Amino acid sequence: MEQPSAFHLQMRLDNVAVITIDVPDEKMNTLKAAFAGQIRQVIQRARENPHLAGVVIISGKPDSFIAGADISMIAACDSAQRASALAKQGQKMMSEIAALPFPVVAAIHGACLGGGLELALACSQRICTPDDKTRLGLPEVQLGLLPGSGGTQRLPRLVGVPVALEMMLSGKTLRPRQALKIGLVDDVVPQTILLETAVALVLAGQKSRPRLPVGKRLTNGPLGRALLFTLATRRTRAKSRGNYPATEYILSVVRTGLEQGSSSGYAAEAQAFGDLVMTPESVALRSLFFATTALKKEHGAQAEPRRLRAIGVLGGGLMGGGIACVTATRAGLPVRIKDISAEGINHALKYSWDTLGKKVKRRHIKPAERLRQMALISGDTAYRGFQQRDVVIEAVFEDLALKQTMVAEVEQHCAATTIFASNTSSLPISQIAAQAQRPENVIGLHYFSPVDKMPLAEVIPHAATSAETIATTVALAKKQGKTAIVVADRAGFYVNRILAPYINEAMHCLLAGEPVGVIDNALVEFGFPVGPMQLLDEVGIDVGSKIMPILQQAYGERFAAPEAFAAILADNRKGRKNGRGFYRYSTAALSRKKRVDSRIYPLIKVKPKARLEGALIAQRCVMMMLNEAVRCHDEQVIRNARDGDIGAVFGIGFPPFLGGPFHYIDRLGATMVVNTLVNLMHQYGERFAPCDALRRMAEQNKKFYKTELASDTHIDSVA
Incomplete structure (x- = not known):
């Protein structure tokens, strides 16, 4: 049975064709593979009018233009070749829109993200509303991907390379006024006159695109471009620590298009898109996205929530x-x-x-x-x-x-x-x-x-x-x-319970003489936003000290805090809140950079010297967290592995590109995790003993997730 079209044509008396996008039975518009044929059909029908002045593309949804591409299409790709073919199909559709011999104006209200913005970029002009719901961006990097329907090539030519790279590498969305300022949209008008303004633009005729400002044009030259990409690569690697391959691909694909021409750029984009879809990082990030999207639809219990008024x-x-x-x-x-x-x-x-x-x-x-x-x-x-x-x-x-x-x-x-x-x-x-x-x-x-x-x-x-x-x-x-x-009403609940052994192990490393900065850097290199010592400073050393005894009483000696905690607290070190912790914090506006407080070492009676590889420090801390997470799952502290992954990523910054503790265990294999814990137990003590549930999983070769989470959803607000 043929699906009803998401594109509806209205031919106005002034010979302007209005194409309204309204995906049936969905709250928000999303781009699907089947739409390529549908949009061709509706444009062909419009072109039957010999006096056609141009086209306005607008949304029929109250709060979204196009919120992105349907991610389930990507989940269905079982090879890089299939994913690349999907990108090429999107590129072809956008190229056909861009090549139309009459003005095509995108009238944007609400979310215009991912594939939605790529469609808008293919239009000759774009206008949007100033509404707070209107956001424009290319957030694909947050799913371990890059824009695959021409966005990496069209955006730099429209707004300049530096701005385009910033948008694509960060995945941040722009507000309407920001989009106007950089030239992404041509005008911002109230929703009440959005359609009429778009029609007026069509009737005014197709405008040539304004030349980029001199500063932006300089970066398109060989010398300026070389410097720009050198600096951008350096900054990107410092931030990603090599854990997000999509950023490297974005830099490469944009540069290819600038240096070798659009056709080479589009080919590189499609190839890169296919490669990225198959990376474990993208699989993990998409898994998190599907998980959070599914969680948004749940009430938490078999009951309807009461109305909230105050x-x-x-x-x-x-x-x-x-x-x-x-x-x-x-x-x-x-x-x-x-x-x-x-x-x-x-x-x-x-x-x-x-x-x-x-x-x-x-x-x-x-x-x-x-x-x-x-x-x-x-x-x-x-x-x-x-x-x-x-x-x-x-x-x-x-x-x-x-x-x-x-x-x-x-x-x-x-x-x-x-x-x-x-x-x-x-x-x-x-x-x-x-x-x-x-x-x-x-x-x-x-x-x-x-x-x-x-x-x-x-x-x-x-x-x-x-x-x-x-x-x-x-x-x-x-x-x-x-x-x-x-989560269940057990001591420490979930997040603090898996965090405590992670922090404790970092303290064990500190007491063995590893410098504070070395420990923190090891975990930042692994993928955490901050290291465990800095995190303890942020949370409050005093707060951590109150939780540890409760956990120790409930679960035994594996939660016993190292004795150094007492000495640190006795010295009135609470962390950032009182400016004294493992780091020193200055209140001076010009001196916000934190520095390790070297007085911490004599306080805990150690002489700091880096002896361990950073990878081993990270392994010790992370394995303690994984082991405790499995215990929480086994004891039904969390309802499922999905909630456990979301809790760890959103609650304590577990590396998103690893998908959360349970996704990471599946990726490593339970047998490898058990063997690693056993080796650490022989080296550092009984606290590393693998829990029974993890041993059972290894013996039975089981996983927490049977398949990658899937959903007929889209890229929107993936933060």
């Missing part, structure tokens, strides 16, 4: 201020902060004011919008206004008695249906709910610091938490812009 936050500290900020600015919900002092409330309000101030400075929002969002946040030292709160999020000190008191106060001052969500990082939710009158309303909602930047939230129900409470809490986390995973 939120409360207890505690105006760093976490409370961050939670209030994302609730107001992202979820758009009124939020009321309660603190024991006006100073605490003011601190929380300042957090949001400063965060929004950065957006105003970058011209992402106007001052009036900042005032509107700030009006959603209020505070009090009493529970006035809490009767109407649907969820109250507790963000006070990690003290069980205090949190139980908070539960009792919320039950006294709030509605019987109000959910109490505790932002605890270590205390069991069942204990926090132990004295509750309505334990079904109590749940854990663990954010990561800083709240406005870290994308993960752990939702932790205890045995008596209702399904409706779980679903509503997950819905709130999503509204706040978080990726939420539901």
Whole structure:
């Protein structure tokens, strides 16, 4: 049965053809392989009009132009040749649009990403709306790929090589005004006149493209180009550490097109696209993308979430201020902060004011919008206004008695249906709910610091938490812009539990004399955004010290913190928060670079000297994390390997190109992981003993994933 066309033609009386893209039964438009024939047919029908003035391409969806290409097409490719053929098909479709002898204007509202932007680039002109939902970009690199439908060749010629490389190498999306500034679009107009403006451009006739500014033209010359690519390669390798092959391919393909001509560039693009599809890095990144897309559709429980109208936050500290900020600015919900002092409330309000101030400075929002969002946040030292709160999020000190008191106060001052969500990082939710009158309303909602930047939230129900409470809490986390995973109410939950042995092993390396910088660099080379010592400084050494005893009590000596922790804490080293940790932090504006604090070594009675290979340091730390992750999976702390991978990548920066702990174990093979752990156990002690579940997997030659995750989805917001 033939699929209905996604392209609809309307011929106006002024002889302008309007082609509306509206993919049937999908929320957003995505490019599919079948569309090549459909768009040819609709353009051919338009050309039957002998007086055709030109074409406007616009979306029939309310919030997206084209959000990218259908990634399931890529997942179906079982060879580089098939993937290259897919790219060539896309290139041919775009080339046919670019070669049309009349004006073709892309009228863009909403997401215009990946293949969507490549289609817009093939048009003679582009206009877009100033709406906050309108974003333009080529985010393929975030899936380990490059633009495969001509984007690597058309974008540099339109906006200049430096800007094009920055867009493709980072995968960042542009706001409408940014796109206008660099020449990616020709105009920005309100959505109400988008179509009419596009029609007017068509009727005005095809314009020749403006010449690039002198500075951009200089980089197209041999000397300027050589310098540009040398610097770009150096910066890219420093950032990627060789872990993201797509960046190298992008640099090579763009340069090929500039030096050898478009036809060679297109051929190199298709070849590179095919090669990249088959890399393990792209497979891992696509797996994560499919996993997060699938997770967005889940409620976390077999229940519908309650409607959310207003939120409360207890505690105006760093976490409370961050939670209030994302609730107001992202979820758009009124939020009321309660603190024991006006100073605490003011601190929380300042957090949001400063965060929004950065957006105003970058011209992402106007001052009036900042005032509107700030009006959603209020505070009090009493529970006035809490009767109407649907969820109250507790963000006070990690003290069980205090949190139980908070539960009792919320039950006294709030509605019987109000959910109490505790932002605890270590205390069991069942204990926090132990004295509750309505334990079904109590749940854990663990954010990561800083709240406005870290994308993960752990939702932790205890045995008596209702399904409706779980679903509503997950819905709130999503509204706040978080990726939420539901985890069991066990000590350390999931993320902190797998992080603790990783940090502990880094401490063992430090106590053996390995310098702080060497340890951190080893894990950054492996693929983590920061090393374990710097991460501990960021989280707070004092916070880590509170979690370790809880984990040790629950799981035994493998979680015992090295004695050096006590000496470091006794010296009042908390990390970045007080400027003293494994690194020294200067408050001077001109001296933001951190430096290892050499006074840490006599404090823990070691003389630093690099003895171990960086790869071995990384192996020791990572293998401890993998082993603990498998234990969590076996004990059903996480619901499945997918959630475990998402939690590790979004919660602690496990290298995305490895796909998460479970994807990485599958890639290595359980047998290799067990053998590596056994070798480390013989060298460094019993803490490396492979868990029983991992041994069983090795014996039975099992994997966590049967096949690569697949979805009929698209490249959009893959961050």
